[in-house]
Amino acid sequence: MTAIPDIRVVPRWRRSRAVLSVLGQLPLTGKIGLAILVFWLLVLITISVLPLPDPLAMAGRRLQPPSIEFWLGTDALGRDVFSRTLWGAVYTIPIAFAVVLSAVAIGSFMGAIAGYSGRWADSVIMRAADVTLSFPPILLAMTVAATLGPGLSNAAVAMVIVWWPIYARLMRAQVLEVRTREHVEAAIAGGAGRMRVLRVHILPLCWTPTLINATMDFGQVALLAASLSFIGLGASPPTPEWGSMISEGATRFYSWWIAMGPGLAILSIVLATSFLGDGLRDIFDRRSRT
Amino acid sequence: MLRYVIKRMITIPFLLLGVASVAFVLSQMTKGDPLAALLPERMMSNPEVVAAVKAEWGLDQPLPVRYGIYIGNLLQGDMGTSFTTRRPVAQDIAERLPATLELVIAAMIVGSSVGIGIGLLSARFKNSALDIGTRGFALLGSSVPIFWSGLIFLYIFTVRLDWAPGTGRLDARSTPPPDITGMYTIDALLSGQMTTFIEALSHLLLPALILGWTVTGIVARLVRSSLLDSLGQDYARTARAKGAPERVVLLNHALPNALIPVLTILGFTFAYLITGAVLTEAIFSWPGIGSYAVTASRSLDYPAIGGVTIVGATAFLLANLVTDIAYAWANPKIKVSQ
């Protein structure tokens, strides 16, 4: 009897050359989104060597409108808003990345278990997801953050709690669908162990929707993180975090420039991820159709 | 479908129990001492108050009993006492809820009507400059941080142009209309106070526009894609073959079909609106439960924030149920077959 071959189906996007080809196929908006994200990534990497005034120290007179010296003006303590805006990337981007990564890891793990094992594990996990999704996201995050106390790391934990069920549902649906495909049944018939079937034959085919969603959620997480900081539950002054900078701007009504930089920064990230996510979805949709 | 709606109705109490349980667990996690979640520090020194609170919430009892008491209190509408206002949370919320409802309903009307309008224009003039422009406007609404756009709009329309009144629900010295529904615009109309109505409406307009803008994009996008889908359907061709001009095909044939999927996302947009309302209220000093929750969370007023969260989750679940029912009602195929 011939052994049933071990069909390792690895989606094309996991190979580095394929990644480049996918990015090349992005529509114009998707490329713009990608460019914005790359810009912020470069800022993040080079921020400490950029010739910028100290974001925490007084750089000039207080509450100056934008000028050649201070591109985005100065805030109530005479700090350079432009410098503070760029420094804000140091907080928001790693936090959003960590939150999305944790939510994807926890959610996908839960979803895979639920979808693959079924029975009581499925019920327990999915009911927990249902309950979590019954909360309006910001209220749940506020409650959790209020329980744990203010601070960026607590806000991050709160956001992971808000976001994991979305990935659990996505992964569960994918696993349920892939599980019935022929190559999986062939592998089971070939005597592969349950965990091996899940790891080798099912999961590699399940990541596309998660990847697209995670791309789009990155911006939403950054937005919620800033919202929590704005409320006072995330970063606290004098941290140059975008949400708390806008919160400082809110009390200095006539000095509109204090909030301008951080506001545009958040907007650019939300727009960029939604452009990129849309572009990726178009590409994968087209592929799955052909 | 009817069976589905009933099924959803049955699950709601269970979900609410889950919500309450999460709130309970979180309240138990605050700083180790459960008393800290119920009493502000300055009242801890008063032994009588401490004893009363301990008895009411069963703090000397084991955890499962405490859980039972917590749920029981909730069922009676008791969510504890706010640290900051020192009044029962339920009472605070009841007073502030109408302001939030007024804002959210107005925003929903603005957001969905503008969204449908933009979707129609986009679908009719597909890929034109108008299409791209309106879609960009809609996308901006759902991407912009509302606590920032609120500030910018206030600066432009109130400070610079003086078109809109300042923050709050009425001018500082005005008296609110008689309390009927708690929504100032409706109460003013019901009691015939036209000047108060106009004042309340002008105060409502800017926050409602900004909040509505956040859902415009979601609605417009869905309306556009489902209109384009409908316009390619056989029944649209039939309408054209009957001699209907494209405008009639769009409005009379494509739109009614395209609005059915839009109904399904209204519940989902409600979550956006609640999130946006919390932040909008904070910016516009709108005395609803959102600004209440923000104040509460800043001072770690656990009973208050927990209360708002439970109310918010209930509203969210109800909104989803209403969506399901509306969907069943709007779709003749479903309406008749059950």
Next chain:
Amino acid sequence: MSDPLLAVDGLRIGFGPAKDGAEAVRGVGFTLEAGKVLGIVGESGSGKSLTMMALLQLLPGQARCSGSARFRGKELIGMRKSEIRHLRGKDIGCVFQDPLSAFNPVKTIGDQIVEAIRLHDRRISRRAAMKEAEELLAAVSIPQPDQRLRQYPHEFSGGMRQRAMIAMAIANKPALLIADEPTTALDVTVQAQILDLLRTLTRERGIGLVLITHDLGVVAGMADNIAVMYGGRFVEAGTADEIFYHTRHPYTRGLIEAMPKLDRPEERLVAIEGTPPSIWSRPPGCSFAPRCYFAQERCRQQEPELRDLEHTRSACLRAEELPPRETVAHAQDTGKDMTL
């Protein structure tokens, strides 16, 4: 009075870029006199539906259309949108293949018929139009028309839906009715009833009918004239009798063989093997050659034009040489080589 009801000449429909795009309809022409029935027969993809949709400018947006189609002497191709709109549903009615998807699912049948009436005459009140719609449903033999008016399309059976569709199509007393595969989506028993209804209505009301179908049997008892379409062209045309008894084209033969015959049930049905050519990769020469039992080398090089024969007009290079139909059927059964 000299103008025929419908005169189509040199109609071409293409997709894609004008230079190297594909042509789906390549020079089709026919005339239809008032009150007559023309059957256009062909497999799916032959271009028969596109031809008729082109007359009403109902082609998908990216299609290119040229040639001439005169309705009562007025040119339809390139007619202004505002003008053709008044012909649609008023002078030219349409019946589509799948009545379930062709009706708007969220509107009642009554509303949709009333709309068809009122689109062309605003002076008729809704109530009067509703009354008219009821009479129309009665005219197409739908029982309890007053109640049926208030129902939604999915509450109708397939046959009743198609009757309602016909009622809607004749609501404004059109001179021309285009029926695009009106019975394909229906059960066999219902098919006969719908055809019967179409025949009666058009005859009683003097409506010219273009009946598009892939099934020669559908047009057998109905059509005055028949055109057989293949690969975007008419390959044979003639009166119904001529087509059935004196066909000179191998494709028409194939279609006739594929019809069940009630008088000789023991005879085997012969399907035409292969599939019609895609419009993107049409072979040179006769389009039918790759599937033709009689094809020779020259058939694959030279595309035959439609030409007058003794009975029909046929586009086959070997039309005159081919043996009569009966012999061929026998030969195919016995597997004898008929290449001459």
